[in-house]
Amino acid sequence: MxxxxxxxxxxxxxxxxxxxAQKAKRATVFTNDNNYDxxxxxxxxxxxxxxYVTGTGKKGAVFQAQQNAIHxxxxxxxxxxxxxxxxxxxxxxxxxxxxxIAFFDDFFAPEGLFFNFIANRxxxxxxxxxxxxxxxxxxxxxxxxxxxxDQLKQYLVDNGKVKAFAAD
Numbered sequence: 336m337x338x339x340x341x342x343x344x345x346x347x348x349x350x351x352x353x354x355x356a357q358k359a360k361r362a363t364v365f366t367n368d369n370n371y372d373x374x375x376x377x378x379x380x381x382x383x384x385x386x387y388v389t390g391t392g393k394k395g396a397v398f399q400a401q402q403n404a405i406h407x408x409x410x411x412x413x414x415x416x417x418x419x420x421x422x423x424x425x426x427x428x429x430x431x432x433x434x435x436i437a438f439f440d441d442f443f444a445p446e447g448l449f450f451n452f453i454a455n456r457x458x459x460x461x462x463x464x465x466x467x468x469x470x471x472x473x474x475x476x477x478x479x480x481x482x483x484x485d486q487l488k489q490y491l492v493d494n495g496k497v498k499a500f501a502a503d
Contacts (some may be wrong), residue, residue: 371400371420375415375422382485383454384422386413389477391469396476398445401456404480405449408487409439425488432460435496452490454481 370391377385388407390400407413408422410429415421431439442448450456465477491497 371403371407373403373411373413374378375413375419376479377419379454379481382483384408384482384484385419386480386482387477388480389475391473391475392476393472396474397459397461397478400461400476400478401453401459401480402443402449402481405452405487407442408482408484409491421483424492427498438494438496448490452483452487454483456480 349353371389373386373388375384376387377427380384386407388400388404390396390398390403408424409426410424410431412424413422442473453459459478461476461478461479467475469475492499
């Protein structure tokens with residue numbers, strides 16, 4: 336009995352570690368700067384920015400691109416184009432601090448508030464030239480997302496996640 340129990344214990348421990356590693360891997364996918372590209376392509380009226388951003392997924396590539404547009408505004412310095420200046424990241428770190436993780440997890444959840452800061456979310460559709468088949472059912476899309484940038488800044492200031500001087 337003892338000889339059978341030890342291998343099962345070892346197997347269970349190994350499976351637990353593998354599951355933990357997969358969870359850690361999933362958590363870093365969204366915060367990794369190399370997972371998507373973003374670029375400011377135009378500045379709209381009323382405090383909006385048009386961001387050309389990529390998203391990858393099986394069915395949720397458009398959703399992921401929208402999420403990435405808001406994520407880029409908060410956590411990345413977004414380069415500009417000859418037509419529009421880039422924008423600095425709003426948050427003072429490329430990843431949430433420990434005390435802010437729960438806030439940003441809720442904010443970026445599928446039903447989270449991040450959608451409130453996308454002006455054209457109901458009309459966003461990638462053009463055929465902006466859809467790349469990565470194989471095995473995965474696609475990468477490039478979208479032009481209009482972000483309510485000034486409202487996003489104010490929301491983060493109001494919730495104590497960004498200092499007021501960074502939002503001016």
